[in-house]
Amino acid sequence: METKKLYYVDPHMAQFSARVLSCKAGEANFEVILDQTAFYPEGGGQAADTGTLGGVRVLDTREKDDAIIHFCDGALTVGDTVEGIIDYDLRFDRMQQHTGEHIVSGLINARWGFHNTGFHMGTESTTIDFDGVIPPEALPGIELQANEAIWKNLAVRCWIPTPDELPGVAYRTKRALPWPVRIVEVPGYDSCACCGTHTAFTGEVGLIKLLSAIPFRGGTRMEMACGRRALNILNTAFEQNRQVSQAFSAKMQETGEAARKMNEALAAQKYRITGLEKQIFAGISAGYAEKGDVLHFEEGLDNVAVRELADAIAGLCGGTAAVFSGSDENGYAFCLVSRSGDLRQLGKEMTKALNGRGGGKPIFQQGRVSACRTQIEEFFRK
Numbered sequence: 179m180e181t182k183k184l185y186y187v188d189p190h191m192a193q194f195s196a197r198v199l200s201c202k203a204g205e206a207n208f209e210v211i212l213d214q215t216a217f218y219p220e221g222g223g224q225a226a227d228t229g230t231l232g233g234v235r236v237l238d239t240r241e242k243d244d245a246i247i248h249f250c251d252g253a254l255t256v257g258d259t260v261e262g263i264i265d266y267d268l269r270f271d272r273m274q275q276h277t278g279e280h281i282v283s284g285l286i287n288a289r290w291g292f293h294n295t296g297f298h299m300g301t302e303s304t305t306i307d308f309d310g311v312i313p314p315e316a317l318p319g320i321e322l323q324a325n326e327a328i329w330k331n332l333a334v335r336c337w338i339p340t341p342d343e344l345p346g347v348a349y350r351t352k353r354a355l356p357w358p359v360r361i362v363e364v365p366g367y368d369s370c371a372c373c374g375t376h377t378a379f380t381g382e383v384g385l386i387k388l389l390s391a392i393p394f395r396g397g398t399r400m401e402m403a404c405g406r407r408a409l410n411i412l413n414t415a416f417e418q419n420r421q422v423s424q425a426f427s428a429k430m431q432e433t434g435e436a437a438r439k440m441n442e443a444l445a446a447q448k449y450r451i452t453g454l455e456k457q458i459f460a461g462i463s464a465g466y467a468e469k470g471d472v473l474h475f476e477e478g479l480d481n482v483a484v485r486e487l488a489d490a491i492a493g494l495c496g497g498t499a500a501v502f503s504g505s506d507e508n509g510y511a512f513c514l515v516s517r518s519g520d521l522r523q524l525g526k527e528m529t530k531a532l533n534g535r536g537g538g539k540p541i542f543q544q545g546r547v548s549a550c551r552t553q554i555e556e557f558f559r560k
């Protein structure tokens with residue numbers, strides 16, 4: 179059984195009529211073959227079309243021995259003429275990604291001679307793998323050239339050369355392919371063997387945005403987006419940048435510099451706070467000089483500061499310093515420090531009694547407890 183491939187006759191065909199040649203129950207659904215179809219089967223890095231056929235849903239489409247098999251969630255009657263409607267927004271998106279991919283691969287092949295060794299169309303972006311190293315700084319130039327190809331609105335030519343013509347046709351490939359070969363040509367930019375569906379003109383791709391190029395298996399993995407996807411990605415980034423610009427009171431073209439300055443200012447503040455804390459901790463610990471075991475509560479300290487204060491007190495009190503910071507609602511961070519002796523047993527008993535966890539070394543134990551202040555005080559009164 180052979181299916182006429184309407185998606186090659188007109189890649190923009192979203193709706194068509196066809197006769198049902200066969201319908202058989204498969205493992206999970208019904209496998210329908212038509213005399214002709216606009217449903218593109220999975221292939222060449224392009225995903226299978228979905229849609230509806232005579233009212234039932236087409237979940238997947240595959241090619242097998244010249245027949246296109248539609249995997250449907252319902253049965254169709256053999257001999258009936260049915261109407262097919264493909265999910266055209268999805269298909270058109272894939273055509274935009276696919277034609278855009280050819281333009282970029284053609285430019286890279288022309289410039290460095292690298293070949294495309296992998297192509298994956300994800301839901302957010304598309305990745306292309308190349309068998310050579312593309313310097314990231316070359317991306318803006320390639321991106322500009324690729325978009326110039328769009329602005330020229332070139333007619334994309336898809337054709338199958340005759341066996342006589344084929345040897346004279348130049349196309350991007352690692353090795354010569356046996357006839358028949360379907361050639362997809364973007365004049366002046368690319369010529370490649372491909373079975374996918376493409377836009378009729380480069381202008382339909384709309385926009386090509388190269389997102390990244392990272393080392394991958396000795397070559398490069400490039401991430402890109404075309405058409406609506408590119409617009410969506412750029413809009414999201416633009417909106418985030420607008421918010422950052424507002425938060426920093428910086429121009430949208432200067433948010434990077436504003437963020438760097440903010441980080442520097444925060445680092446300077448942190449340095450200053452640490453210095454001030456040291457002074458305060460020295461004052462607190464002086465009050466505990468030679469007092470033996472000490473239990474101290476201090477508000478608003480982070481884990482590092484809790485340990486610093488416990489350490490400062492333990493240096494002067496002559497016993498074990500236990501410092502807690504937190505609240506009855508959210509629990510307390512703690513640190514136990516002793517200049518002599520082993521605190522592991524005390525730490526274990528305390529976390530057990532106060533519903534906490536922690537650990538450390540013999541001379542210090544650190545962690546958190548979920549208990550209120552009176553319970554902590556009660557524990558240390560024993």
Ligand SMILES: [Zn+2]
Pocket residue numbers: 222276280371372373374
């Ligand atoms: Zn292709």
